[in-house]
Amino acid sequence: MYDYPDITGHFGQFGGIYMAETLIPAVEELRVQYLRYRDDPEFKAEFAYELKHYVGRPSPIYHAKNWSDRLGGAQIYLKREDLNHTGAHKINNAIGQALLARRMGKKRVIAETGAGMHGVATATVAARYGMECIVYMGAEDIQRQSPNVYRMKLLGATVVPVTSGSRTLKDACNEAIRDWVTNVESTFYIFGTAAGPHPYPMMVRDFQCVIGNEAKIQMPEMIGRQPDAVIACVGGGSNAIGLFYPYIDVPDVQIIGVEAGGHGVESGMHAAPLTANCPVGVLHGNKVNLVQDENGQIKETHSISAGLDYPGVGPEHCWLKDIGRAQYVAINDDEAMSAFHDLCRFEGIIPALESSHALAHAAKIAPGMSKDKVLLVNLSGRGDKDINTVARLSGITL
Amino acid sequence: MSRIQGTFEKLKQQQRRALIPFFTAGDPSPSVTVPLMHALASSGADVIELGVPFSDPMADGPTIQRASERALKQGMSLRGVLDLVAEFRRTNDATPVVLMGYGNPIEAMGWAKFAQRCADVGVDGVLTVDFPPEESSEAFEHLQRHGIDPIFLLAPTTEEARIRQVAKLARGYVYYVSLKGVTGSGSIDLSAIEQKLPQLRQHIKLPIGVGFGIRDAATATAVARLCDGVVVGSRIVQEIENSNEANVIDHVSALIKELRLAVDQA
Structure with a gap:
């Protein structure tokens, strides 16, 4: 336990x-x-x-069927935290x-x-x-x-x-x-x-656990079982730990955290301390893996998404990685952008750029999985706040 | 006997209080740091607190934040600070030097190596702002092995049980942060310090230095009457900021002399 x-x-x-x-x-x-x-x-x-009455919980789970069909592999389900009051978890x-x-x-x-x-x-x-x-x-x-x-x-x-x-x-x-x-x-x-x-x-974590606790009830109602993997973006990692924590003791469910790869982990311009195996250090009150230089100075991170643009990560994610219970990967800016546009076009949902990192990883692994596999992605927030950024990157002035 | 202990004992015999200036190593430039340290010592400093710059100085106000930024831009690092202390020690074997900063640069170097280097270059004490006693056992073990004094902070919010805990671990002196806030902010509340000190003295047998909010001769005198040492940081860093490389030594020396007189009037 x-x-x-x-x-x-x-x-x-x-x-x-x-x-x-x-x-x-x-x-x-x-x-x-x-x-x-x-x-x-x-x-x-x-x-x-x-x-229940102010936020509008429980947030639904939605089967992104169009997108899953296009990807041609595992079925992608979305935990709709974007539908909460104020638009995020x-x-x-x-x-x-x-x-x-x-x-x-x-x-x-x-x-x-x-x-x-x-x-x-x-x-x-x-x-x-x-x-x-x-x-x-x-x-x-x-x-x-x-x-x-x-x-x-x-x-x-x-x-x-x-x-x-x-x-x-x-x-x-x-x-x-x-x-x-x-x-x-x-x-x-x-x-x-x-x-x-x-x-x-x-x-x-305890306050955010409502995400995973609901999903644990909703998934069996929808598909008769738990998903094969739960996937969430990780900056500090609150939406992720909220989804992951109730699944930690469910051994058949794979747990995948998605960090911001920025221009690519190998470029050094990222916000992915776990994927990049950054050394352990101390910042903002806790000891965690930190994007830092060899002198222990915190380095500037890079991510298209402001919410993931942070050099540290929550200590429980460091621990879940350490004990091998969760896996952490990075998604680059352009991969996240591509998933952002796909969800807009194929499902009619504008996702936050943060959540788009988790979506992009699901899109990356789904095609290699059989159609009866199920990925549950935390759609942690809606993307209305990001339309200026996306427009600018697309060369459009609003 | 450690340099810090020796210094305070001598002061006690003379019935004087310590003057403990702080400035950030590498500010305004690394080449000025050692001359500044000598200037502090010859102008009347009893202990030098040397700031190790950090990218995220959460407990510092704008003045020391800017000093850290200037120092880091000049390439200052923990390694560099230790080298500067070694240079200072070549011609000054008497004035205690305390490194003050945040834990992460030390974590990156490793506490074992850091404590060894401190002993090698002649650092006497180490104060890590964001490492409370609860998280200091590894640090404490390595520092103690090399005879380096761990300096702890106490605050107006610190309760009795924690004062006792700090009393057990602290060596050298204890630094009482006289106000709730970041460095360089607010104005000192003398009566609040006067009220808190008996509670501290009940458990802390080491000398007690008081800092935060000491900006001029008058407050230095008033604070010195209450404790064993007066720590002045942001005021000195401000003097450095308002000087250029040609006159910074003169300006800081003049300020230290003024503060020395003020402390000795207590």
């Missing part, structure tokens, strides 16, 4: 609580409060209610953490965001629960995800552009941590992915 993390927040050598002293008591308080509420019937009931976690924040008496929430989906989800729950909301976003990401920036503002959040470092997700994390250390007593940091100091990787 798989049972991680251990009591100190470690998944083997990964994870932990690598934070500055000022924040250690805050992280410890969060751990205690989370453990207190995670099994509390009233908390669970409120979370379930919000997921991020809302599951944002609600869970906001409900916890309320119980902890915190009236100000902060978040980092890359593609903007977690920022939108946080701004949304802050509006819903009447909290002040500050979202840190890299200046580069503000450029490429401008529709989401305006959405956050409409929802009443303050979006703070981050101009330090590579001006992307990791720098937004740095800035959010700086805010938290300054406002530790009043502020709850709604962290967007299954990474960071303990208990975040565990807590975010």
Whole structure:
């Protein structure tokens, strides 16, 4: 029986609580409060209610039959997280953490965001629960995800552009941590992915597990059995761990995480620390595989998708790779773009560029599999936010 | 007796407090770092905290972030910092040097090799901002084997049980972060420090240095009255930022002398 993390927040050598002293008591308080509420019937009931009536869960599973037929092999099924309120899986976690924040008496929430989906989800729950909301976003990401920036503002959040470092997700994390250390007593940091100091990787996983728990019920209803493989994109890896975790103890189901290969892992311009076998290091509160140079400086990553453009990855993914339970692969920018267009044209679904990486890997392996095999891909978000990027890459001005 | 311990004992006999300046190695350029260290020592610094630049300095405000960026642009690395300390030690065997930074560059080098190199070049203490005691057992083992003092931070938010835990592990001195925030931010709250220190003293038998928010002679004097050492970082880095290579030594020396007088007035 798989049972991680251990009591100190470690998944083997990964994870932990690598934070500055000022924040250690805050992280410890969060751990205690989370453990207190995670099994509390009233908390669970409120979370379930919000997921059902506010988010619109359960999200359906859809058989992408046209696309599967064209590919000529395994059948591709999509877990439709893109149909959630706010358009991605991020809302599951944002609600869970906001409900916890309320119980902890915190009236100000902060978040980092890359593609903007977690920022939108946080701004949304802050509006819903009447909290002040500050979202840190890299200046580069503000450029490429401008529709989401305006959405956050409409929802009443303050979006703070981050101009330090590579001006992307990791720098937004740095800035959010700086805010938290300054406002530790009043502020709850709604962290967007299954990474960071303990208990975040565990807590975010638990809130996102609804994805895999639903799929485990839905797949037998649809096809009479579980899929042969579950596939999800991995930046920090919250949508992936949400789908994977309930399947860890189901040995016949293959687990495949898809990282952002950027210009190609061999080019060095990627965001694929697991596929590239990057050395283990410490960033943003946890020990994980990190894209870094030989001196331990974090390197700039590259991905077409802002949500995957991150040098680290959640500690549980590092561990699942280490113990051989999950496999991690990379999909390049152009492969993701191709899957993006295919899903638009053949299924009438505009996928997020992040999710397009998982789709592209399914498209890559499906033709080599027999038609009775089933791949379940997490369609973690919708692609409306990406149309400017896609148009620009296609040479079109909107 | 370690250099740090010796320094504090001497100061205690003289009934003086330590002045502990910080700056980032390689800022404004690697060639200035060793001359700056000598200037600090001759202007009255008792311990030098030398920042190891890191790409993602999460606990630092804009001033030290920019210093890290300048240093990294100049090619500064942990290896480079250790080489600079070796150079400094050729003509200064007395002033303790503490490396301060984030854990990842050390993880990349490996703690065993790092601790060995520290001992070889004459580093006296190591402070890794993002390695709390809970995650420091490997680091602690290697540092201790080579007689390098692990310096720990305590914060206004640190509770009694953790103070006891740090008291067991810490060597050299303990660095009390006087305010909630990043380096260089906010203004110091003297009464809050005054209230917290007795609780720290109850468990910490080592000297206690106080830093964060000390920006001028007046605050340096006031803080020195409360503790054993005054750490000044962003103010010095700001002085470096506002100087050029020709006048940086003079400017920083003048600032240190002023702070030295202020600390000695306590």
